[in-house]
Amino acid sequence: xxKIEHNMSxxxxxxxxxxxxxxxxxxxxxxxLFILLLALTNVDFPNKTLFLxxxxxxxxxxxxxxxxxxxxxxxxxxxxxxxxxxxxxxxxLSAWVIGIGLTLFYIVLYWFPEYLGLNSEGxxxxxxxxxxxxxxxxxxxxxxxxxxxxTLYTLAILVFGYKFILKYRHNNYEILRTxxxxxxxxxxxxxxxxxxxxxxxxxFNPANLWPLNYDLFAGYKIDEFFSSGTLxxxxxxxxxxxxxxxxxxxxxxxxxxxxxxxxCGCGGLAETAGDPYRHLSDKSQFAWKxxxxxxxxxxxxxxxxxxxxxxxxxxxxxxxxxLTQDVFLWGAAGFLTLxxxxxxxxxxxxxxxxxxxxxxxxxxxxxAIIGMNYFSGNNQIFFxxxxxxxxxxxxxxxxxxxxxxxxxxxPIFGNRVWCxxxxxxxxxxxxxxxxxSKFRITTNGGQCISCGNCSTYCEMGIDVRAYAQKxxxxxxxxxxxxxxxxxxxxxxxxxxxxxxxxxxxxSEEVLLGNDVDLMDFLNQK
Amino acid sequence: MEHIVIIGNGISGITAARHIRKHSDxxxxxxxxxSDYFFSRTALMYVYMGHMKWDHLKPYEDWFWKKNRLELKKxxxxxxxxxxxxxxxQEGGSMTYDKLIIASGSTTNTFGWEGLESKGVLGMVTKQDxxxxxxxxxxxxxxxxxxxxxxxxxGVELAEMLRTRNIEVTxxxxxxxxxxxxxxxxxxxMISRHIESHGVDLRNNTNLDKIIxxxxxxxxxxxxxxxxxxxxxxxxxxCTGVKPNITFLEGSGIETDRGILVNRKLETNIQDIYAIGxxxxxxxxxxxxxxxxxxxxxxxMMGETVAQTLCxxxxxYNPGHWFNSAKFFDxxxxxxxxxxxxxxxxxxHFHWRHQDxxxxxTIAYNKDTHEFLGINTFGIRMKHEVxxxxxxxxxxxxxxxxxxxxxxxxxxxxxxxxxxxxxxFKENLQQPQL
Ligand SMILES: Cc1cc2nc3c(=O)[nH]c(=O)nc-3n(C[C@H](O)[C@H](O)[C@H](O)COP(=O)(O)OP(=O)(O)OC[C@H]3O[C@@H](n4cnc5c(N)ncnc54)[C@H](O)[C@@H]3O)c2cc1C
Ligand code: SF4
Ligand code: SF4
Numbered sequence: 001x002x003k004i005e006h007n008m009s010x011x012x013x014x015x016x017x018x019x020x021x022x023x024x025x026x027x028x029x030x031x032x033l034f035i036l037l038l039a040l041t042n043v044d045f046p047n048k049t050l051f052l053x054x055x056x057x058x059x060x061x062x063x064x065x066x067x068x069x070x071x072x073x074x075x076x077x078x079x080x081x082x083x084x085x086x087x088x089x090x091x092x093l094s095a096w097v098i099g100i101g102l103t104l105f106y107i108v109l110y111w112f113p114e115y116l117g118l119n120s121e122g123x124x125x126x127x128x129x130x131x132x133x134x135x136x137x138x139x140x141x142x143x144x145x146x147x148x149x150x151t152l153y154t155l156a157i158l159v160f161g162y163k164f165i166l167k168y169r170h171n172n173y174e175i176l177r178t179x180x181x182x183x184x185x186x187x188x189x190x191x192x193x194x195x196x197x198x199x200x201x202x203x204f205n206p207a208n209l210w211p212l213n214y215d216l217f218a219g220y221k222i223d224e225f226f227s228s229g230t231l232x233x234x235x236x237x238x239x240x241x242x243x244x245x246x247x248x249x250x251x252x253x254x255x256x257x258x259x260x261x262x263x264c265g266c267g268g269l270a271e272t273a274g275d276p277y278r279h280l281s282d283k284s285q286f287a288w289k290x291x292x293x294x295x296x297x298x299x300x301x302x303x304x305x306x307x308x309x310x311x312x313x314x315x316x317x318x319x320x321x322x323l324t325q326d327v328f329l330w331g332a333a334g335f336l337t338l339x340x341x342x343x344x345x346x347x348x349x350x351x352x353x354x355x356x357x358x359x360x361x362x363x364x365x366x367x368a369i370i371g372m373n374y375f376s377g378n379n380q381i382f383f384x385x386x387x388x389x390x391x392x393x394x395x396x397x398x399x400x401x402x403x404x405x406x407x408x409x410x411p412i413f414g415n416r417v418w419c420x421x422x423x424x425x426x427x428x429x430x431x432x433x434x435x436x437s438k439f440r441i442t443t444n445g446g447q448c449i450s451c452g453n454c455s456t457y458c459e460m461g462i463d464v465r466a467y468a469q470k471x472x473x474x475x476x477x478x479x480x481x482x483x484x485x486x487x488x489x490x491x492x493x494x495x496x497x498x499x500x501x502x503x504x505x506x507s508e509e510v511l512l513g514n515d516v517d518l519m520d521f522l523n524q525k
Numbered sequence: 526m527e528h529i530v531i532i533g534n535g536i537s538g539i540t541a542a543r544h545i546r547k548h549s550d551x552x553x554x555x556x557x558x559x560s561d562y563f564f565s566r567t568a569l570m571y572v573y574m575g576h577m578k579w580d581h582l583k584p585y586e587d588w589f590w591k592k593n594r595l596e597l598k599k600x601x602x603x604x605x606x607x608x609x610x611x612x613x614x615q616e617g618g619s620m621t622y623d624k625l626i627i628a629s630g631s632t633t634n635t636f637g638w639e640g641l642e643s644k645g646v647l648g649m650v651t652k653q654d655x656x657x658x659x660x661x662x663x664x665x666x667x668x669x670x671x672x673x674x675x676x677x678x679x680g681v682e683l684a685e686m687l688r689t690r691n692i693e694v695t696x697x698x699x700x701x702x703x704x705x706x707x708x709x710x711x712x713x714x715m716i717s718r719h720i721e722s723h724g725v726d727l728r729n730n731t732n733l734d735k736i737i738x739x740x741x742x743x744x745x746x747x748x749x750x751x752x753x754x755x756x757x758x759x760x761x762x763x764c765t766g767v768k769p770n771i772t773f774l775e776g777s778g779i780e781t782d783r784g785i786l787v788n789r790k791l792e793t794n795i796q797d798i799y800a801i802g803x804x805x806x807x808x809x810x811x812x813x814x815x816x817x818x819x820x821x822x823x824x825x826m827m828g829e830t831v832a833q834t835l836c837x838x839x840x841x842y843n844p845g846h847w848f849n850s851a852k853f854f855d856x857x858x859x860x861x862x863x864x865x866x867x868x869x870x871x872x873x874h875f876h877w878r879h880q881d882x883x884x885x886x887t888i889a890y891n892k893d894t895h896e897f898l899g900i901n902t903f904g905i906r907m908k909h910e911v912x913x914x915x916x917x918x919x920x921x922x923x924x925x926x927x928x929x930x931x932x933x934x935x936x937x938x939x940x941x942x943x944x945x946x947x948x949x950f951k952e953n954l955q956q957p958q959l
Contacts (some may be wrong), residue, residue, distance in 0.1 A: 075723070077855030078576075081689040085575035170855075172938035274728075284586060444934055445909025447850050447859070449821050450536070451568035452581045465584060486936050490852040492859055492906035495934050512909055514826040514845060 011159050017082075021069040026238040029062025039127040040116065049133040056151075060159045067163035076170035078488055080279075082455070089276050095411035103408030110399040113145040119213050137282075139194040147194075151368040153269060154190045156386040158182055160272035167275070173496070175484045177261050181268035189265045202228050204235045209242050212425035214393060219313040226254075248432055254498055255439025256429035257481020264425075266402065266418060271458065271482060276413025278484065281414035288461070291421050291478065292357060298397055305366045305393045307332050310373060312387065333369045336362065347435045350505060397422060420478055430477030438498040439481065440505075441474035442452035443467065445512035448493045454485035468493050471512065475505050528552045529835060530622035531855050532602050536821055537802030538628035540564045540828025543833075546593050548836040553594070554620070556612070558601035559654050562587060567628075567821055569655050570682045574689045594782055605777040607795050624835055627774075627785060628828070631767035631803040631819050639850045640736030645744040646761045649683050658686070661760045662914050665691045668759040674733045674748050676703045678851050680764030681716075684725050695726040695756055697733060697749065703853075709866045711876045714899060716853050718882060724853050727757065748883035767819050769804040771832075782806055789841040791831045799834070801827035811844065813863050820849055846916045847899075849910060858885055862899025864889040867909045872898060875922065875953060877946045879904070886946065890922035897925045906934040907941065926950045 018026070035055035038045075045051040071079065088094045108115050117126020124132055128143050131151060135143035161182040168174035186206040196201055202224040210216040217240050223237040250258045260267045281287075307329070314325045340362045343351070351358060406418025419426050433439060441464070448471075454464035460478045464485045467474045472496075486494040529545060534557035542553050563738030564582040571577045574869045590597055598620075604613040605625070613619045633648025634643060645661040648654050671687050673680050684694045700706060703720055705713035721727050732750040739745040747756040761898040771786035780786045780794040784806030791799045802824035807816045811864050826844055833840040850859040864887050865872060873892035878885035884904030888896050900912060913930040915925055925932075929943045 075855050080574075080576040082575035084578050171936060172940070173936045176938055241615065444906070445615065445913065446822055446825075447909055449567040449850075450565045450584045451571065452565060452577055452584065453568070456577050456581045469584060483936060490857065491850045492857050492934060495906075495936060497937070512845070512913055514829055514843075 015260045017086075019069055019230075022066050025062045025064075025066035025069065027062070028065065029059050032056065032058030032060075036127055036130070039130040042117070042126055045130065048130055052130050052134060055130070056155055059155065063159040064162060067166050070163075070265070071166040071169070074393070078490075079167050080488065083276075083279060086213075089279075091280070098336065099411040100408055102388065102410065103404055106399075106403040106408050109145055109149055110403060116145050116148065118145050130289050135194075136190070137196040141197065150190055150194075153265070154185050155195055156273045157185045157265070157268045160275070161268075164272050168487065171483070171487050174487065177257075177483070178272065180262040181271060183367050184263045185265050186269050197373055201231055202235060205240060206235075206242070208265070209259070209425060210239065211306065212264070212266070212423060214302055214390070214398060215305065217306050217313075218390060219309065219387070222310075222313060248436075249430065251432040252437050255437050255479070255481050255496075256426065256433045256477075257439065257496070259429060260419060260426060260480035261482050266406070266423065267416075267480060269407065270410075270415040270419060274410050274459075277415045278459035279456050279480075280415070281420070281459050283417065283455050283458070283461050283463050285463075291461070292354070294421045294426045295423070295430075296361050298401075298422055299424040300364050301393060302424040303336075303365050305389045307365075307369060307495060308372065308389050309387065329372060333366055336365060343435060346479050350435055352437065380440060397424075414459055414461075416480070419480060420460050426478070426480070433479070434475065434477040438501065438504075439499060440499065441467075441479065441486070442495045442497050442499075443471055443473060444491075444493045444495070446471065446514075447491045449491055450524075452492060453488040453490060454494060457484050457488045457495060459484070464494065471506075473504060473506055526550070527623045528551045528554065528621070529624045529626065530620065531555045531626040531628055532612075533557055533628035533630055533804075534560070534563045534568060534597065535628060535630050535824065536563075537824035537828045538626065540825045541626055541628065541801060541832050542595050542828075543593070544829055544832030546595060548832065551835075552596075554596040554622075555599055555622075555660075556598045556600055556602060556617075558599065561597070561599055564652070566650070569649065569652070570686050572655060572687055573658060573686045589761065591863070593903065601773075603773055604778070605774065607778050607798065609676060610797070618946070622797075625781075625799070626831060626835075627793075627798065627800040627804060628802045628824070629770045629773070629804045632770045633763055634766040634768040635763055636765060638733055638735055640738055640744070641763075643736055643738035643744040643761075644742050645759060646736055646763065648763045649679050650767060658683075658760070658762075662690070662692055664722070665693070668692050668890075670695065670756070670758045671760040671762060672756055672758040673762040673764055674747075675763065675765035676700060677764055677766055678704075679767075680762070681720060681853050683762045684720065685723070688723055688725065694724075695728060695758070696720070697728050697731045699730070701729055703727065703729075705866055707869075707873055708901065709864065709865055709876065709922065711878060712885055712887060712903060713866070715882055715885055716856065719854055719856055723930060742746060748916045767803065769806065769817060771804055789843070790834055790839060791827060791842050799831050801831050811842075812847075814844070814847065822848070846897055848911050848913070856904050857906065858901070858903050859907055860899065860901045861907070861909065862889070862916050864899040864901045875926075875950055877942075877949045879942065879945075884942065888922060888925065895921045895923065900925075906936075907932045909933045 032055045035051055035058070039051075083089050086092070114481055115126070117124050117128040119125060123129065124142055128145060128148055131143035131148045134151065135141060135147045139147075161178050165175050165178050184207050189205050193203045193205045203219070205213070215221055222236070225232040247259065261271060310328060311325055314323065314328055340358070343358065401422045402418045406422065409417060448465070448468040450465055450469045452465050454468060455462070455466070458464050459482060460480060462474065462476050462479060464474055481496055486496055529551050530712050531554065533541055534555050537553055542555050545551060545715045562583050563585065564579070565584060568582050570575065572579055572582065575781065582774040600618070603615040605611075606613070609621070610623065610625070611619050611621050629652060631655075640646070647657045647661070649658065662671055670693040671873055673683055673694060673696045676696065680696065681703070684696055687694050698803050702710065702713035708716065717727060717729070718951040728749070730751065734748045734750040734753070736744055737746045737748065737755070744758065744761050746755050747761060748755050771781050771785055774781060778795060779798060785793055785800040785804050786808050787793055787800050787805050788808055791801055791805070793800050803818065803819040805827065810816045823844060827842055830840050830842045846862055848859070848861045850857070852858065864874070868874065870892065871891050872889050875888045875890070876885065885906065886903070887901045888897065897915060900907070901918075908931075926947055929946060930941065933941065933943070
C-alpha cells in the first residue's frame with residue numbers, strides 16, 4: 001500500500017503541532033488535575049476551598065489559554081489541519097492513554113466510589129471531600145461522587161464550550177447552540193437540581209427527559225414527587241408533558257437537534273469536550289445496520305423496563321385508585337398500538353424497509369406486556385422483581401454504555417457513540433424526526449464535488465456525501481443537527497432547514513446543471 | 526452481452542458506468558492506471574492537510590463495485606486498435622470492447638521550462654502527484670520553501686496545503702492579481718489580499734525563467750524572468766493549468782486537437798467510441814462555454830448523458846446554465862451564469878464588497894436590457910436552484926437584487942447583507958457611470 005493510503009503521519013509533520021504557549025497551558029490544566037489526583041491519594045489539603053478553587057481554576061485557565069492560542073488571532077474558518085496526522089486525534093498513543101484514563105474514571109465512579117473517598121460511615125475523604133465546601137455552598141450537604149462528577153462535567157462543557165466557540169466563531173449557528181448547551185448544563189442540569197435539594201425538594205433536572213432519564217418513573221422517584229406537594233406534582237406533570245407533548249412539538253418544528261444539540265447534557269459534552277474526536281465515527285453501511293439494531297433494542301428494553309417498574313409500583317389491584325395494574329398495562333398496550341397503527345397507516349412509504357424492524361420492536365413490547373399480565377403475581381414481573389430489571393438496565397445501559405463506552409471511548413470510537421448506538425431518547429426523537437418533522441438538510445443543486453468532508457466530520461457516522469452528491473436531502477433519524485457537515489463543506493452545499501413537508505424526502509437522481517429535458521426524462525422513470 | 530469498456534475511473538467514467546448499470550444489464554469494465562477505486566480528485570488537498578485520510582476520498586465503499594457488477598481493472602491502456610476493437614495494456618494483455626468510452630481526464634500543463642525534469646518539480650493532479658508532494662515537502666525542515674508557478678485554482682489549493690505545514694510559499698503569477706483572467710478586478714484583488722494574509726509571498730506580474738537543480742538532480746532554486754532573481758526552494762509546483770490526457774491515443778485514428786474531438790452526442794470520429802469529461806474538446810463551443818471544460822460537474826453531466834445514449838435513448842450533451850465553485854483558503858466562492866473579467870461589450874457589473882474584506886459579490890447584467898447574466902459570490906452561500914431559475918426566466922437585475930434573500934443559502938443565524946447590497950445598488954444606479 002502506498003504511503004498516502006496507509007497513513008501520512010509516518011512521514012508528515014503534524015502541521016499545527018503544539019506551540020510553547022499551548023504546552024504551558026496544558027501544563028496548567030494538568031496541574032489542576034494533579035491537585036485532584038493528590039486529593040485522591042488522601043492528601044489532606046489544609047484549606048479545601050482554596051485548593052478546590054485552585055484546581056478548577058487551573059483546569060479552566062489552562063483550557064482557555066490553550067484555546068486562545070490555538071484560535072485567536074488566526075483567520076476564522078475551518079480548523080481541521082492535521083486532525084488525522086496527530087496521535088491525539090488519530091487513535092495514537094495519547095488517545096489511548098486518555099481513553100483508558102477516562103474509562104477507569106467511570107468504572108471507579110460507578111462501581112467503586114469508595115476509592116474516590118465516599119465513606120458509608122463518617123465524612124468524606126479523598127477527592128470527594130475536596131468538593132465538600134462547594135457542595136455545602138450550593139446544596140447544603142457534603143459532596144457525593146455524583147456532585148464531583150456533575151461539577152467536573154459542567155466545568156468541561158463550559159471550558160471546552162469556550163474553545164468550541166472560538167474554533168467556530170465564523171458560524172453563528174455553532175456559537176448559539178453552544179451557548180445553549182452551556183446554559184442548560186450549568187442551569188438546568190447542575191444548579192437547579194442542587195438548589196432543589198437545598199430547598200428539600202426532589203432532585204429534578206427539567207432538561208433530562210424520559211427515556212434518557214430512565215429513573216423518572218422509578219418507584220422511589222414517584223414517591224418523592226408525590227410526597228413533595230405542589231412542586232413535586234408539577235415536576236411529575238412536567239416530566240410527562242415533556243415526553244408526550246413538548247418534545248414532539250419541538251421535534252416536529254425543529255428536528256431532534258432542539259434536544260440533542262441544544263439542550264442535552266450528553267450531547268453537550270460530546271459537542272464540546274468531544275469535538276476533537278467527531279471524525280472517528282464509523283461511516284460504513286455495516287455500522288449503520290448495527291446502529292439501528294442496537295439503539296432500537298435499547299429503546300425496547302427501556303420501555304419494557306419502565307412499564308415493569310411502574311407496574312410493580314402500582315402494586316396489586318386492591319388499592320383504591322382508578323389506576324390499577326390492569327388499567328395501566330392495557331392502557332400502555334393500547335397507546336403503543338395506536339402509535340404503531342398510525343405510523344403504519346400514514347407513514348408506510350417513508351418507513352420503507354424499516355417498517356419490519358418497527359414491527360418487531362412493537363411485538364416484543366406487546367408480548368412483554370401480555371406476559372407481565374399472565375405470568376406475574378405478588379409483585380413479580382415474570383419471575384423476578386421489577387426493580388431488578390431496572391437495576392440491570394442501570395448497570396448495562398445507564399452506566400456501562402453511556403458512561404464507560406460512551407465517554408471513555410471518545411478518543412477511539414468518536415464522541416457520539418452513546419447518542420448514536422445507545423440513547424433511547426435519540427431513538428424516540430429520531431423516529432419523530434424521520435416521520436413527522438419539518439427538519440432536513442437541504443443540498444444545493446449540483447454543487448457537490450464529492451469531497452467527503454461532510455461524511456468525515458459527521459459525528460453520527462452519516463454518509464452525508466452519499467446524499468449530497470445525488471442532490472438528495474438528508475432526512476435521517478440519527479442526525480442530531482450539529483451543523484458541522486454544513487460548516488466543513490467547502491462548496492456551500494448543505495443547509496440545515498425547517499421547511500414544508502412537501503419534497504422533504506426527495507430522491508431525484510439527476511443533479512441540477514444538466515439538460516432540463518434529460519432531467520425530466522429521468523425523473524419520470 | 527454487449528461489453529462496454531470505460532477508460533478512466535474518474536467522475537465522468539464512473540458516472541457513466543453507474544448510469545449504464547441503472548438502465549441496463551450490459552457488461553461494464555472500468556480501467557484506470559491511477560488508483561484501485563474511484564476517488565474524489567477535488568479532495569486531494571485534504572489528505573495532505575490531514576483533514577481526511579485516503580479512504581475518505583472514496584465516495585463508495587469497496588463492496589459497491591462488485592455488488593453492482595462493475596468490473597474494475599488496474600492497467601494503463603497504451604494502444605487502441607479501433608478496427609479490431611481491442612485495447613492493449615502497457616502491463617501486457619489486451620481486451621476487446623463493443624463500445625468504448627474514453628474518460629481519461631487531464632494532466633498537468635507545462636511550458637517546457639529549463640530544469641522541468643528535476644526532482645521535486647511536480648504538478649497536483651493525480652494521486653501520484655500527491656505522493657510526490659508528501660515526499661518532497663513532508664515538513665518545513667526538508668522543505669523550508671516551495672515555489673508555485675501559475676495562479677489558478679490548483680495553485681491556491683497547493684499554497685493552502687503547504688501553509689498548513691508552515692512551509693514558506695512563493696507564488697508566481699503572470700497577472701496583476703490572482704486569477705484575474707477569470708475574476709473581475711475587485712474580486713481578484715480581494716482574494717489576492719486574502720492569500721497574502723495567509724503568509725503567502727504572492728509575486729504578481731512574474732514569470733518563471735528556469736529551474737535550477739543541485740548535483741543530485743533535485744531542485745535547488747528557480748530564476749524569475751522579469752528580475753532574474755534567484756529564489757531557493759526545495760519544491761516547485763507547476764500550476765499552470767491542465768490539458769487533456771490524450772497522448773496514448775496517438776496513431777489510433779481517433780481525431781484529436783487539444784482534446785478528443787466530439788460532437789454533441791459525445792461521439793468521436795470513430796463509431797462506437799465516445800469521449801467524456803476533461804479529455805474532451807467540443808467541435809463547436811456550446812454557448813459561452815469553452816470547448817474544453819475541466820470541471821467536476823461537466824464530467825458528471827457528460828457521464829449521465831452518454832449513459833442514456835448507450836442505453837438506447839440517444840441524447841445530446843446539453844448543459845444548462847454555467848455554475849462552479851471553489852474555496853480560496855477561508856473564502857468560499859460560487860458562480861452562476863456568466864460574469865466575465867474582461868467584460869463583453871453588452872455587459873455591466875455591479876460590485877459590492879463588505880468592509881471586512883472577506884465577502885463580496887459581482888452581478889453581471891446587460892447594460893441595455895438590464896437582463897441578469899450572472900453572479901459571482903464570495904463568502905456568502907447562494908442557492909443554485911434559484912439562480913438557475915432566474916437565469917432561465919431572464920429576470921432583470923433589479924429583480925435579482927430585490928429578491929436576493931430568496932437565494933441565500935448561508936447557515937441559520939448568519940448575518941444577512943441583502944439590505945446593504947440593495948442600498949449600494951441604488952446608490953450605484955444614481956451614478957451615470959454604468
Ligand atoms: C487538485 C484539483 C482540484 C480540483 N478541484 C475542482 C473543484 O473544486 N471543482 C471542480 O469542478 N473541478 C475541480 N477539479 C477538476 C476535476 O477534478 C476534474 O474536472 C475531474 O476530476 C475530471 O474527471 P474525469 O473523470 O474527466 O477525469 P479524471 O478524474 O482525471 O480521471 C481520468 C482517469 O483516467 C485514467 N487514465 C487516463 N488515461 C489512461 C490510460 N491510458 N489507461 C488507463 N487509465 C487512464 C487516469 O489515470 C485517471 O485516473 C480539480 C482538479 C484538481 C486536479
Ligand atoms: S448529518 Fe450533519 S448535522 Fe446531522 S449529525 Fe451529521 S454532521 Fe451533524
Ligand atoms: S463536504 Fe460538501 S462538497 Fe464535499 S462531499 Fe460533502 S456536500 Fe459534497
